[in-house]
Amino acid sequence: DVKVTQSSRYLVKRTGEKVFLECVQDMDHENMFWYRQDPGLGLRLIYFSYDVKMKEKGDIPEGYSVSREKKERFSLILESASTNQTSMYLCASSFPRSKQFFGPGTRLTVL
Amino acid sequence: QQQVKQSPQSLIVQKGGISIINCAYENTAFDYFPWYQQFPGKGPALLIAIRPDVSEKKEGRFTISFNKSAKQFSLHIMDSQPGDSATYFCAASGDFGNEKLTFGTGTRLTIIP
Numbered sequence: 490d491v492k493v494t495q496s497s498r499y500l501v502k503r504t505g506e507k508v509f510l511e512c513v514q515d516m517d518h519e520n521m522f523w524y525r526q527d528p529g530l531g532l533r534l535i536y537f538s539y540d541v542k543m544k545e546k547g548d549i550p551e552g553y554s555v556s557r558e559k560k561e562r563f564s565l566i567l568e569s570a571s572t573n574q575t576s577m578y579l580c581a582s583s584f585p586r587s588k589q590f591f592g593p594g595t596r597l598t599v600l
Numbered sequence: 601q602q603q604v605k606q607s608p609q610s611l612i613v614q615k616g617g618i619s620i621i622n623c624a625y626e627n628t629a630f631d632y633f634p635w636y637q638q639f640p641g642k643g644p645a646l647l648i649a650i651r652p653d654v655s656e657k658k659e660g661r662f663t664i665s666f667n668k669s670a671k672q673f674s675l676h677i678m679d680s681q682p683g684d685s686a687t688y689f690c691a692a693s694g695d696f697g698n699e700k701l702t703f704g705t706g707t708r709l710t711i712i713p
Contacts, residue, residue: 520699529609531703537700548700581643591645593642
């Protein structure tokens with residue numbers, strides 16, 4: 490089975506902290522994605538990567554950056570966390586033009 | 601701008617009944633319409649998907665109906681079971697090579713005995 494793992498299930502950070510969310514997939518997928526999920530808003534794409542060191546902005550990239558140094562790992566970075574970034578963060582991966590497999594999510598609280 | 605509108609926000613259906621969730625889209629370039637199912641504490645998982653060259657796709661108790669002219673698609677769950685209780689998201693993507701999925705806002709489905 491495809492496995493997408495996220496480094497933490499729950500995370501609590503302070504305003505202004507730099508936050509790293511890590512995602513690892515074990516299926517050699519080219520594509521990796523970061524979404525945030527908020528009640529009433531569904532899933533919104535933050536960034537995605539279609540190859541190592543390649544990235545493309547999603548619908549809500551402001552306040553976030555990403556890093557993909559290895560094919561299996563995709564990191565989401567909050568340079569200076571703010572309270573409006575409190576959310577559930579979901580990582581996904583896929584082959585091109587194929588279904589996306591999601592990780593279990595990281596619930597981030599910024600105080 | 602919400603490009604995929606989903607309704608209802610929540611739905612309660614009796615066991616054995618039919619659950620229907622509707623989505624409407626605006627971007628005529630969309631050419632792939634998946635539905636994802638999410639249980640509490642889990643990430644979403646692909647349930648069923650359709651491309652606009654067919655008007656209906658069925659997999660077991662789950663059916664997608666697609667109306668290209670109306671820019672609408674819907675998920676029907678026949679003989680709904682308590683194990684179907686979950687949040688369902690419709691999504692769309694398009695333009696060959698465009699990997700971005702635009703999701704609806706989700707429907708929380710509860711099946712009661």
